[in-house]
Amino acid sequence: MANPLYDALFGRHQGQMTTFIQLSDNTVTTHAAFLELAAQYAHVFTKLGLEPGDRVAVQIEKSLQSIAVYAACTQAGLIFLPLNTAYTAEEISYFVHDSKARIVLCDSKNAELLEPISIAAGAILETMDAAGQGSFSQQATEMPTKFQTVVRSKDDLAAFLYTSGTTGRSKGAMLTQENLLSNGQVLTTEWEFTASDVLLHALPIFHTHGLFVATNIALLAGCKILFLPKFDLDVIIDILPQASVMMGVPTFYTRLLDDPRFTKGLTQHMRLFVSGSAPLLTETHLRFEYITGHHILERYGMTETNMNTSNPYRGERRAGTVGFPLSGVELKITDSATGATLPQNEVGQIEVRGPNVFKGYWNMPEKTAEELREDGFFITGDLGQIDADGYVHIVGRNKDLIISGGYNIYPKEIELLLDIQEGVLESAVVGVPHPDFGETVIGVLVADTGAEPDLEAIKQTIATSLARFKQPQKLILLQELPRNTMGKVQKKALREQFSDLFATK
Numbered sequence: 001m002a003n004p005l006y007d008a009l010f011g012r013h014q015g016q017m018t019t020f021i022q023l024s025d026n027t028v029t030t031h032a033a034f035l036e037l038a039a040q041y042a043h044v045f046t047k048l049g050l051e052p053g054d055r056v057a058v059q060i061e062k063s064l065q066s067i068a069v070y071a072a073c074t075q076a077g078l079i080f081l082p083l084n085t086a087y088t089a090e091e092i093s094y095f096v097h098d099s100k101a102r103i104v105l106c107d108s109k110n111a112e113l114l115e116p117i118s119i120a121a122g123a124i125l126e127t128m129d130a131a132g133q134g135s136f137s138q139q140a141t142e143m144p145t146k147f148q149t150v151v152r153s154k155d156d157l158a159a160f161l162y163t164s165g166t167t168g169r170s171k172g173a174m175l176t177q178e179n180l181l182s183n184g185q186v187l188t189t190e191w192e193f194t195a196s197d198v199l200l201h202a203l204p205i206f207h208t209h210g211l212f213v214a215t216n217i218a219l220l221a222g223c224k225i226l227f228l229p230k231f232d233l234d235v236i237i238d239i240l241p242q243a244s245v246m247m248g249v250p251t252f253y254t255r256l257l258d259d260p261r262f263t264k265g266l267t268q269h270m271r272l273f274v275s276g277s278a279p280l281l282t283e284t285h286l287r288f289e290y291i292t293g294h295h296i297l298e299r300y301g302m303t304e305t306n307m308n309t310s311n312p313y314r315g316e317r318r319a320g321t322v323g324f325p326l327s328g329v330e331l332k333i334t335d336s337a338t339g340a341t342l343p344q345n346e347v348g349q350i351e352v353r354g355p356n357v358f359k360g361y362w363n364m365p366e367k368t369a370e371e372l373r374e375d376g377f378f379i380t381g382d383l384g385q386i387d388a389d390g391y392v393h394i395v396g397r398n399k400d401l402i403i404s405g406g407y408n409i410y411p412k413e414i415e416l417l418l419d420i421q422e423g424v425l426e427s428a429v430v431g432v433p434h435p436d437f438g439e440t441v442i443g444v445l446v447a448d449t450g451a452e453p454d455l456e457a458i459k460q461t462i463a464t465s466l467a468r469f470k471q472p473q474k475l476i477l478l479q480e481l482p483r484n485t486m487g488k489v490q491k492k493a494l495r496e497q498f499s500d501l502f503a504t505k
């Protein structure tokens with residue numbers, strides 16, 4: 001095939017008058033019309049001088065047009081690099097410089113802020129707002145609606161997704177056409193998607209879950225997407241009768257369960273509810289079953305690997321587990337000190353291998369070597385065990401990571417900023433239980449001798465550097481940080497000490 005990913009996701013829908021996307025105002029776009037728009041965008045990229053393999057950094061709101069940008073990148077052989085809309089200019093600057101992006105596509109309202117950054121990085125700046133309008137779309141209107149698809153192989157890179165790290169420096173995970181395609185195909189089959197499904201899509205599309213799981217599956221199955229800009233409880237409840245499948249992070253499901261309108265009657269017609277990106281509490285799984293009669297299907301994945309495991313579509317969906325390795329994915333539990341495979345039921349680090357596993361971190365060979373073994377196994381940083389029936393349980397993390405509402409936050413990045421604030425000697429950032437987001441961020445500070453750090457001023461200062469969801473919900477001043485005999489900060493003790501901070505809604 002000329003371009004395996006484009007052909008499988010998009011090319012085969014050429015000329016099809018089937019509905020691809022339905023927006024919240026009920027306007028629909030057919031596959032055929034969508035592909036014409038994507039082809040026009042591919043022409044704009046070419047006209048701007050981009051060549052296959054170039055990175056396209058995109059920080060725009062979720063829209064039909066933003067999906068067309070993804071399709072255009074695939075068709076033109078460009079590397080799609082989506083960025084969280086919550087990122088600050090400082091964060092964007094890092095990603096654009098690190099990836100050496102050739103173009104930055106941003107919302108018109110951020111253009112003034114991002115222009116100097118783009119210029120400094122040698123990138124072109126174009127705009128696209130939430131309605132899909134801007135300098136980029138403007139140029140597309142004059143372009144032909146057909147584009148000669150650029151030839152690619154399955155090993156060519158299709159996307160970079162940045163993921164934070166324990167060192168505080170974000171890493172660009174390099175994903176190939178095969179990584180995305182193989183995973184999408186396996187999920188489409190295992191979750192029995194067909195063209196008659198209707199997918200309720202309220203996830204952001206700058207992460208694996210909303211883009212490579214939800215969108216790619218719908219494209220592979222050829223089904224319709226109810227495409228919502230974000231999770232809005234009222235809209236979801238309103239539109240649910242039109243859907244057959246919904247995908248979400250646990251926060252989606254706890255919010256729905258807390259609403260009296262969410263009943264068995266409202267969900268009876270649904271074929272499937274999928275959860276992932278963060279742990280779904282057993283209690284939530286059971287409450288969902290009690291209210292709706294549906295068992296949420298929980299699966300487990302990550303940026304570097306796409307999806308690794310899933311509870312079965314047919315068969316027992318076991319609460320508190322993430323099911324079995326997907327077809328083609330090998331998963332083992334190993335001893336973190338020796339790397340030896342551990343027997344069933346023993347807790348160790350989760351390692352995975354398969355066509356889903358990424359090619360490494362962009363320009364970080366050492367980081368790649370630390371996590372991706374020569375034999376192809378990727379050390380996920382998650383701790384788990386496999387029970388007697390083969391179900392994988394995630395029991396913790398070997399990495400210092402907080403997951404808030406499905407977003408990953410690495411404490412190191414925040415600690416590095418807190419440590420340099422006036423009057424601060426040192427800091428520790430931990431995640432504590434939160435009724436809506438699962439976990440939320442708090443920062444514990446120790447003052448320099450005799451200093452009295454101004455916590456409000458610190459909050460304001462770090463807000464210019466960190467996306468809102470990473471900013472500590474609370475800063476707490478302590479005399480000293482708890483340490484073990486080796487001098488290492490005991491984050492577990494801090495998590496326990498402050499576990500009740502957000503206990504009630």
Ligand code: MLC
Pocket residue numbers: 202203204207208209210230231249251252276277278300301302303404405406407437468469470
């Ligand atoms: C928003 N806020 C958050 C937040 N989302 N704070 C902490 N954690 C979050 N996840 C903050 C906003 O900055 C704002 O702060 C306030 O909460 C309300 O903002 P909002 O925009 O109204 O929030 P809402 O729309 O309700 O968003 C919450 C959410 C959203 C849970 C619906 O975060 C979401 O869609 N999360 C999904 C993330 C996801 O797709 N993850 C997949 C990663 S891929 P203030 O103070 O200004 O009011 C991956 C691999 C895999 O992990 O396995 O899938």
Ligand code: AMP
Pocket residue numbers: 163208275276277278279280298299300301302303304322380381382394397403407408
């Ligand atoms: P990210 O790096 O944003 O892709 O997040 C990946 C991480 O999310 C994984 O390493 C896990 O820690 C976590 N994760 C994803 N799905 C699940 C799940 N179903 N249960 C528990 N943790 C999950």
